[in-house]
Amino acid sequence: MRSGRIQSSASCSASSSSTFPHPPCLTSASRHCKFPRLLSPRALSLSQRVSRHCLVPETTQFSFPKQSTTISSKKHLFHAGVGSLVTSNTQAISTGPLIGEEKIGVLLLNLGGPETLDDVQPFLFNLFADPDIIRLPRLFRFLQRPLAKFISVLRAPKSKEGYASIGGGSPLRRITDAQAEDLRKSLWEKNVPAKVYVGMRYWHPFTEEAIEQIKKDGISKLVVLPLYPQFSISTSGSSLRLLESIFRDDEYLVNMQHTVIPSWYQREGYIKSMANLIERELQKFDRPEKVVIFFSAHGVPLAYVEEAGDPYKAEMEECVDLIMEELEKRKITNAYTLAYQSRVGPVEWLKPYTDETIIDLGRKGVKNLLAVPISFVSEHIETLEEIDVEYKELALESGIQNWGRVPALGCEPMFISDLADAVIESLPYVGAMAVSNLEARQSLVPLGSVEELLATYDSQRRELPPPVTVWEWGWTKSAETWNGRAAMLAVLVLLLLEVTTGEGFLHQWGILPLFR
Numbered sequence: 001m002r003s004g005r006i007q008s009s010a011s012c013s014a015s016s017s018s019t020f021p022h023p024p025c026l027t028s029a030s031r032h033c034k035f036p037r038l039l040s041p042r043a044l045s046l047s048q049r050v051s052r053h054c055l056v057p058e059t060t061q062f063s064f065p066k067q068s069t070t071i072s073s074k075k076h077l078f079h080a081g082v083g084s085l086v087t088s089n090t091q092a093i094s095t096g097p098l099i100g101e102e103k104i105g106v107l108l109l110n111l112g113g114p115e116t117l118d119d120v121q122p123f124l125f126n127l128f129a130d131p132d133i134i135r136l137p138r139l140f141r142f143l144q145r146p147l148a149k150f151i152s153v154l155r156a157p158k159s160k161e162g163y164a165s166i167g168g169g170s171p172l173r174r175i176t177d178a179q180a181e182d183l184r185k186s187l188w189e190k191n192v193p194a195k196v197y198v199g200m201r202y203w204h205p206f207t208e209e210a211i212e213q214i215k216k217d218g219i220s221k222l223v224v225l226p227l228y229p230q231f232s233i234s235t236s237g238s239s240l241r242l243l244e245s246i247f248r249d250d251e252y253l254v255n256m257q258h259t260v261i262p263s264w265y266q267r268e269g270y271i272k273s274m275a276n277l278i279e280r281e282l283q284k285f286d287r288p289e290k291v292v293i294f295f296s297a298h299g300v301p302l303a304y305v306e307e308a309g310d311p312y313k314a315e316m317e318e319c320v321d322l323i324m325e326e327l328e329k330r331k332i333t334n335a336y337t338l339a340y341q342s343r344v345g346p347v348e349w350l351k352p353y354t355d356e357t358i359i360d361l362g363r364k365g366v367k368n369l370l371a372v373p374i375s376f377v378s379e380h381i382e383t384l385e386e387i388d389v390e391y392k393e394l395a396l397e398s399g400i401q402n403w404g405r406v407p408a409l410g411c412e413p414m415f416i417s418d419l420a421d422a423v424i425e426s427l428p429y430v431g432a433m434a435v436s437n438l439e440a441r442q443s444l445v446p447l448g449s450v451e452e453l454l455a456t457y458d459s460q461r462r463e464l465p466p467p468v469t470v471w472e473w474g475w476t477k478s479a480e481t482w483n484g485r486a487a488m489l490a491v492l493v494l495l496l497l498e499v500t501t502g503e504g505f506l507h508q509w510g511i512l513p514l515f516r
Contacts (some may be wrong), residue, residue: 107211192420213254279330292361302348342382371392447468
C-alpha cells in the first residue's frame with residue numbers, strides 16, 4: 001500500500017551575502033534547486049529522499065491512491081518540496097527586458113534512432129561507444145570503440161528485425177522535429193521569438209550539428225532542454241557531458257549565455273497531460289475501475305543509483321505519485337505499480353523488472369492491464385516493439401485478458417505549452433554561469449545539483465560498483481553475475497590480443513580493423 005507523503009523540511013537558500021535571485025526549482029527536492037554554481041546550496045543526500053513505493057522483492061505490490069492527498073499549487077519561483085507540483089507562472093515574468101535584441105535559442109536533446117535499416121548498426125556503434133552506456137575500467141578504455149564495434153555487429157541483425165516490425169526505422173526524429181516546431185510556435189505565441197533546435201546523442205541530427213547551426217544563427221541566449229522528464233546520468237547526463245566538452249573547446253560557445261533545465265517531471269502541464277492520456281485509455285475498457293495501471297520506465301543499472309548517486313529512481317517514483325494524485329482528483333483510484341524495462345548485460349538493474357512483473361500480475365489473477373510508458377515522450381522502438389509486441393504477448397500468455405497502452409505524449413498541446421512555459425521561466429537565469437576567462441572555464445551546467453551529480457559520477461568511474469558482494473555456489477543470481485563478468489573479461493582479453501597482434505577471428509570476419 002502506498003504510504004503517506006512526507007514533505008521535506010529542507011529548504012533552498014543561498015548565502016545571506018548573495019544578492020542573486022533564486023531561480024525556479026523545477027525538480028524534486030531541495031538538492032535539485034537550481035542556483036549558480038558558486039551559490040549552490042549543500043546537496044541533499046539520496047538517503048534523505050523518501051520513496052513512495054513499497055515494492056517487496058520477488059513480488060508485485062499493488063499501490064492505491066490515498067484518500068486525502070493534496071498537491072501544493074502555490075505559484076511561485078522558489079523551492080518546490082518533495083511531492084509538490086510545479087505550476088506555470090509565466091505571467092509573473094516580463095519577457096521584454098529579458099529578450100530585447102537578444103537572439104533566443106532552445107536546444108532539445110534526445111537519444112536519436114536509426115531512420116532506415118542500414119542505419120541500425122552504425123547507430124548501435126555510436127550508442128555502445130559512449131562510456132556512459134558501457135563503462136570500462138580505466139585500464140581498458142582504449143577498447144571502448146573496438147568493443148562497441150563488436151557488440152553492434154552482433155546485435156544489429158536482431159535489432160533490424162525489431163525496427164523492420166515498426167516500419168523500417170525509428171520515428172523518433174520525425175516526432176522530435178514536430179515537437180520542436182510546436183514548441184517554437186508556442187513560444188512565439190507567448191511573445192518569445194525563439195528558434196528551436198534538435199540535437200540527438202547517437203544519430204542525426206547530432207548534437208554537434210545542432211551546435212553548428214546555433215553558431216551560424218548567432219544565438220546569444222540558449223536554453224538547453226533534454227526531452228527526458230526525469231534526470232539520469234545515462235540519458236540527460238550523457239548529453240550534458242557531451243555539451244560540456246563542446247562548449248569548453250569553442251571560444252564562441254564559452255561566452256554564450258546559457259542555462260539547462262535538467263528535469264521537469266514535476267511540471268503541472270506534464271503531469272496533467274499524462275493523466276489525460278491515462279484517463280482516456282481507461283475508458284476503452286469495459287470496467288475501467290478494475291484495470292491495473294502499469295507504469296513501465298526505462299531501466300538503468302542499479303549501481304548508477306546506489307553508487308553513482310543517480311536520482312532517476314527517486315524522481316521516477318515521485319513522478320508516478322504525482323500522476324496518481326492528479327488521477328485521484330478525478331475520482332480515479334485504480335491499483336497501480338511501477339517496473340523497469342530494457343535491461344541488458346549481466347549486472348543488476350533497477351527492479352522490479354517489467355517482464356517479471358507482468359508474469360507476476362498474471363499469477364495474481366489480474367485480467368485488465370493498462371501499460372503507461374512513463375519515461376518516454378515520443379514513440380520509438382521501446383514503446384512500439386518492446387511494449388506493444390513483446391510485453392503484450394507476454395501479458396496474454398500470463399493470463400491477462402485485456403491489454404491497453406497509453407500513447408507517448410508526442411505533441412499534446414498542454415504538454416508543449418508547459419515546456420514553453422518552462423523555457424520562459426528559465427530565461428531570467430540564462431547566463432548565470434557564462435564566463436569569458438578561458439582559465440575559469442567550468443561546467444556548462446549552471447544548475448549546481450546537476451554539475452555536482454556529474455562530478456560525483458565521474459569521480460567513481462574508475463571502478464564499476466559491484467552488484468553482488470558475496471560469491472554463492474550453484475545456479476544462483478550471484479553465479480550468473482560472476483559468470484557474466486568472466487565472460488566480459490574474456491572478451492576484453494580477446495579484443496586486446498586482436499588489436500595488438502592484428503590477427504584473429506575478428507580480422508578474418510572483416511570486423512577489424514575498424515578503418516580501412
